Amino acid sequence: MELRHLRYFVEIAEQGHYGKAAKTLYVSQPTLSQQIQSLENEIGVELFLRSKRQIARKVELTEAGEEFLISAKKILDLSQKAIEQARKTGLHKQVLRFGAYKLALRERIVETIKLLTIHFPDVDIKLVELPTSADIQTALMDETIDLGLIVPPVKHNDLSSKMIKKGHLCVILPQNHFLANVDVVPLIALKEEKWVELNAQIHPFFDEIEQACRQAGFSRKNHIVQEVSSLELLASLVNVGIGIAFVSSLYDLSRETNIVVKPIIQSENDPLSIIEINNALAYKTGKNTPLIQALIGFLQN
Amino acid sequence: MELRHLRYFVEIAEQGHYGKAAKTLYVSQPTLSQQIQSLENEIGVELFLRSKRQIARKVELTEAGEEFLISAKKILDLSQKAIEQARKTGLHKQVLRFGAYKLALRERIVETIKLLTIHFPDVDIKLVELPTSADIQTALMDETIDLGLIVPPVKHNDLSSKMIKKGHLCVILPQNHFLANVDVVPLIALKEEKWVELNAQIHPFFDEIEQACRQAGFSRKNHIVQEVSSLELLASLVNVGIGIAFVSSLYDLSRETNIVVKPIIQSENDPLSIIEINNALAYKTGKNTPLIQALIGFLQN
DNA sequence: AATGTCCAATACTTATTTTGTATCATTGTG
């Protein structure tokens, strides 16, 4: 018997329905059928009524099942408590310096980071803000920070990283732009555009953009008409028609009006050839403590 | 986290030694290293001290580990109790008719069956004794018994079986027999011997023996000088030199003196060509209830 | 200091277990 069996059993018992339980547990329905069977076989007792008639349209517990449900919940609860207790003791006042590049703070990742402080209340998480993803990596190498949010790829051999959020390159256009109504924008279609760009000092993926354009067969040199220092300004200038701009799908632009955001594709013929701009967590390879692993594991969900 | 992690953790903590814990858990040492690491990573806390110096020659728990140990034991204990409780309720006064062939009661399996009554005290286990393995199979088909101990193979399509004990064909010889000092006896070497044999009415694997001899190129017809009705008599007659006899390695002959037991091999050249005489549990295929599965699972250990 | 022993960690492969996909069988409903 494993805790998995108990988790599945409790969910099915509470929902009274294999299919619904499967949904909330993010597994398939046959999985539950099988796991419950193996649990029943280990105990030697049927936990759910398998009688032919199912008038109530839901699975009912046997007498033994009712009892087992109470125990199972208690065990699962204790397991959770045991983990939390160990964390409390082991992480007490441990400091974790978490680095994020400036623009990350405009991304949806922020809420996730907030969750960290709730689930690991005994870790003293110090948020360190640095201009770019590259600066984060340098800081990790210097051990100025312990864990950092970056845009892959990593640029040092000694850094390990784990992707936590997938995103892709997008372009923002004024609403009256001739491409404003297409589904996706092939990169080459933007060959002749004028560009507004974030200041290179804070741009998390400037190099990736330039490389993609080169690959598509053009360069934006002399087409960048203005550099700005914030996403808001960027959106405003696009809005009034000064130029268009590249952004990541991970940015939260929901508050910017009168602009449209369109995904970029590398090849005109392949609608799946998006250009990935991801978020990853990085740490110095030698320093992958349980705490760091646990945080990464947590943030991946 | 799964209960497996807790089982491993508790065992290592109590033994203070990965290698020793691996032995009692019947897994390899690296397995424990890995599972403990994954547990630590999930919790985010080191449970064992990994300090450089290990003066005490044993692994020590961290403070968090000490606490976790207490919780882990409690959880494992509750899990066991939960199973027992469910069994108590679900199996209350359930009757299981367990069939065993006569000679099985002279085999080591008996002790194992006794364990059943201890671990499943609320099941009313009725022991049914029948002459041979074939009779057990008939009784299973008739549903006169629910579960039976047999010597494979099964002889009906509707019977399922699960091996629970491996054994092999042996010969018992008087101590002064010319083969009494070899390691293994090739079957063909017994071509000219005189035989004492169990009464065909109670012999669990007479057919298997005859077939093996035929395969080796001889027949015992006219060489069987005496039939007896018990293992004790069989051993006695061998002892005084009336003849030799085939037995299974599963028989408990520890109380018989002045005889030697030697494994038989089918081919002179291959010391691994033993002739299997196993024990299996069988049940009617349509009737594999959780109880039967649980009993089989239990007896396999 | 050099050498040997003990013990957990690592790298890599294999085996087992769990999960998913497709399909079925049964039951209750319109």
Place this chain on the structure above:
DNA sequence: CACAATGATACAAAATAAGTATTGGACATT
């Protein structure tokens, strides 16, 4: 009686755990 709902099965795929061989670090001994 056809149809929808729901859990069970069979089989393929993926994920996870376990095994084998080896390493590296800490002590002990010479």
